[in-house]
Each structure stands twice: as structure tokens, then as C-alpha cells.
Amino acid sequence: MLRRRSIMRAGVGAALVVALAAAAKAQDDASYKGAQITIAVASTAGGGYDSYARMVARHLGKHVPGNPTIVVTNMSGAGGNVVGRYLSNAAPKDGTYIALVLPGTITGGLYLDKAKLQYDPSQLSHLGSANSEIDMCFVRSDAGVKTLADAREKEVILGGSAEGGATREQPAVLNALVGTRFKIVSGYPGTREIVIAIERNEVSGVCGMSFSAMKLQRAQWLESGFLLPLSQNHMTGDPALTTKGVMRAVDLARSDEDRQVLQLIYSQQVFGRPFVMAQGVPVARLKLMRSAFLATLGDKDLLADAAKLRLDVNPVSGDELQALVTKLYATPAHIIKRAGDALKGP
Numbered sequence: 001m002l003r004r005r006s007i008m009r010a011g012v013g014a015a016l017v018v019a020l021a022a023a024a025k026a027q028d029d030a031s032y033k034g035a036q037i038t039i040a041v042a043s044t045a046g047g048g049y050d051s052y053a054r055m056v057a058r059h060l061g062k063h064v065p066g067n068p069t070i071v072v073t074n075m076s077g078a079g080g081n082v083v084g085r086y087l088s089n090a091a092p093k094d095g096t097y098i099a100l101v102l103p104g105t106i107t108g109g110l111y112l113d114k115a116k117l118q119y120d121p122s123q124l125s126h127l128g129s130a131n132s133e134i135d136m137c138f139v140r141s142d143a144g145v146k147t148l149a150d151a152r153e154k155e156v157i158l159g160g161s162a163e164g165g166a167t168r169e170q171p172a173v174l175n176a177l178v179g180t181r182f183k184i185v186s187g188y189p190g191t192r193e194i195v196i197a198i199e200r201n202e203v204s205g206v207c208g209m210s211f212s213a214m215k216l217q218r219a220q221w222l223e224s225g226f227l228l229p230l231s232q233n234h235m236t237g238d239p240a241l242t243t244k245g246v247m248r249a250v251d252l253a254r255s256d257e258d259r260q261v262l263q264l265i266y267s268q269q270v271f272g273r274p275f276v277m278a279q280g281v282p283v284a285r286l287k288l289m290r291s292a293f294l295a296t297l298g299d300k301d302l303l304a305d306a307a308k309l310r311l312d313v314n315p316v317s318g319d320e321l322q323a324l325v326t327k328l329y330a331t332p333a334h335i336i337k338r339a340g341d342a343l344k345g346p
Contacts, residue, residue: 032066048213080105111340139205170208172345
């Protein structure tokens, strides 16, 4: 009799656990039903980041339980730190607010005073990235340089964003660690505006923009030879571009330590187009959104969309990016200092 009661209690207990789990799942599913998820983009409308955000937004809702509405807003400024600050300090932490930040937004906490930033980039919760990137330098064919080595002999005027943005930081790093003579005209809101400046011949080129982003905005320039790829600012580079003679910036590093500093700086490109949530989002909700994000990037409709838009999609998981953040923030202090000095420029 006692044995039967024990079995009955165990059965009731197991049934209760299953029921509670089902109720929790139903509650989680229902919480997104009729909800709105916002994706804030750390750039202006019309550029590469904006295009990725809007592409993801068109397909994400069907992979999130409850099929919420997805809207995109632009929040550019301070090299991505405007949206990073808002996400960390003011945005809801219930899984309804996502930001597509810049890679430099994530690594900025290595070099910048967190009190000045007003948030800690290392604590952002990563959903994943739509792709990984190879930052490059591009120049007009009439700029007077054909290779990165040429740019050590001749001054070239480049357009750049505000402090913290790749298009300002990448040429500053090359000046400091490779010896190029880039003159950086900074303050452009995004790559779209820099490309327009190149078209108007206000500047001769841009560094810190990926090949895919340039193809998205001005594929005809690359096809016609009006714009030349000058360098791959990446540790390994793309074999296809290397075969075509586009050199890697690290091959001009002047010492082993300089290469180590470049490796730290260029590691941020793994982040590519990083989608993040704030610290404090419930773990279950973060897991759910990570799964939904990866499912979205494997969606055949999204991939067809990407092909039409000429956007590369090679996803990086949120778990992988979170592990990379931990590794980067454990870098020796003297390497971080040298990298920070190079990123600041003169």
C-alpha cells in the first residue's frame, strides 16, 4: 500500500513538473504574441548595417514564438555607442529590444573609459552575427596609389566616421602600425555618406568597409575599376582576394608585437554584423532569441532576399561571440594599450 502511494506521488510529481514546464512554455510563447520587437541599428538608413537589419526584420518574426511584429529604427552616433548606451541603460530588458551594433562598439570597452561610455560593452548579450567581415581599404583609381605600400609614400585623403567607427579607426591603425600616410576626414554619419563623398571627389577613398558592403552600395565601381581594393585589414584575408593581388595589411607589420596588436584589433571583424541584447535579459528568453536568430539566417526566403540584395550571409552563433568577448577582454594590458593608442590616432 505504501509502495503504491509512493508510486502515485511520484507520478503526480512528474506530471506536475511536465505541466509546469508546459505552462511556462505557453506563457513564454504567449508573451511574444501581439508584441513588438525593435531592432535599433547603430548607423544611418541605406548603408550595409541598415540593410542587414531590415533583411533580418522581414523574416525574424516567423521564427519567434507568437510571431511578433518586428520594426527597425536607426540610432547612429559616437561609433555605435549611442545605441549601446541606450540598450544598456534605458531599453526594456524583456527580450523585445535588439541592437545591431558596430564591431568597434563591442571591443571599445577594451580601450575606452567605461565611465565615459556609461555602459560596459563586455556585458552585452550576443544573439549572433549575420556574417563575419574582412575590412578593406578602397581608393579611387585616380588617387595616385595602387597598393598599401604606395600609401606609405603618398598622402591619401580618406572619409571616416566619428571616433569609435571602423572607417575612422582602421586608417588610424594603419598609420600607426604600418606607416601609411592616410589623412582622415572624420565625422561622416555612415558609409553611405562616405561613398557619396568619394563620388564627389571630396575624399579619395575609405578604409574599414567590407567588400560585401561596397558591393551593396557601388558594385559598378568595382566592376569598372573606378574603385580599387587597396588592402585586406584582416589576419588571414580572403584567399580569392589575395590571389587577385589584394595584400593583407599585416604583411607590412614592422615587428612581431605589431602583428600581435593588429591581431587584437582585427579580431573584432569576426563580429561582422553583431545583433545584441542588454545584460539582464532573462536567460530563457536569450536562448529562445538566439535559436530564432540562427533559424532566421538559415531561412530559404531570407537567403533568397540576401542574394537579391548582394548581402553575404555566413552566421556566427551568439555562444561563439560571447566566448570571443571573454577571450578579448583577457588580453595582456600592454597589448591592449598599444592597440588603444593606435586606434586613437595622432
